[in-house]
Amino acid sequence: MREAELSIALQRGLIDELVALDQDPVSLSEVEQRYTAQGMPVKPLQASIRDLIAGRTKVSDFDLIYSAGLYDYLDDKVAKRLSAVLFAALRPGGRLILTNFLKGTKDTGWSEAFMDWFLIYRDQADIEAFADDIPNEQIARLHQYQCPTGSIGYVSIRKKS
Ligand SMILES: C[S@@+](CC[C@H](N)C(=O)[O-])C[C@H]1O[C@@H](n2cnc3c(N)ncnc32)[C@H](O)[C@@H]1O
Structure with a gap:
């Protein structure tokens, strides 16, 4: 969650609460x-x-829910169920942003061989399908x-107001 250090909104006190779930x-x-105690x-x-x-x-009442580095571990069924649960936790007008490593990412062989780091790589259509269980x-x-760099694919899903 190092991106918290880059968030101007967080630094300026414009965010009421950031929940870090793991x-x-x-x-x-x-x-x-690193963050709460500071x-x-x-x-x-x-x-x-x-x-x-x-x-x-x-979980409920979020303006933004953002998942980084998680969906690459989830099979399609769990990914779709989780996305529906997270979407339901948004306020009207809120946004859900999901990420996944893309097929074709450079050096995946190195990650698997030397880091023992096996991920589920997806294409943009697979990532869009995360939204399949969300009511249209x-x-x-x-x-x-x-x-x-073409390594990470994103889908952004905004809830109706
Ligand atoms: C690559 S790290 C990303 C951590 C963090 N999201 C970030 O961007 O810095 C993957 C994280 O997913 C968490 N994780 C994996 N499977 C999980 C699950 N089933 N439930 C909750 N967390 C999970 C791990 O504990 C790990 O911290």
């Missing part, structure tokens, strides 16, 4: 020390995707883009 207590402890409005929340989908952890009539706009 299942890993060590990652959350780093978030706590006075930033960052709330670490320990939960798994399973908790969210089963409704054991409830609730979507104001869905659009896709990718990072300048």
Whole structure:
């Protein structure tokens, strides 16, 4: 979540609360020390995707939900279910942004061989399909883009006001 350090809105106090959700207590402890303890409005929340989908952890009223570095681990069915749960947690007019490493990303062989880091690489159509379980009539706009190096694909889904 190093991008928090680049967020001008967060630095200027324009964000009421940023909830950092992860299942890993060590990652959350780093978030706590690095941001919360420094006075930033960052709330670490320990939960798994399973908790969210089963409704054991409830989330609601977000203007923006952003997932980086997670969907690459999820199969299509779980990815679609999770996206519907996250979309339901948005306020009217809110935005859900999801990311996934793209097929054709350079050096995936190196990552797998030397880092033992196996991800599910997807194309833009696969990433757009994350929205399949979201009721169509609730979507104001869905659009896709990718990072300048063609490594990460994004889908942005805005909820109707
Ligand atoms: C590549 S890291 C990205 C971390 C963070 N999102 C970021 O962008 O800095 C992947 C993270 O996904 C978390 N993760 C993987 N599977 C998960 C699950 N089923 N539920 C919750 N978190 C999960 C891991 O604990 C890990 O911290």
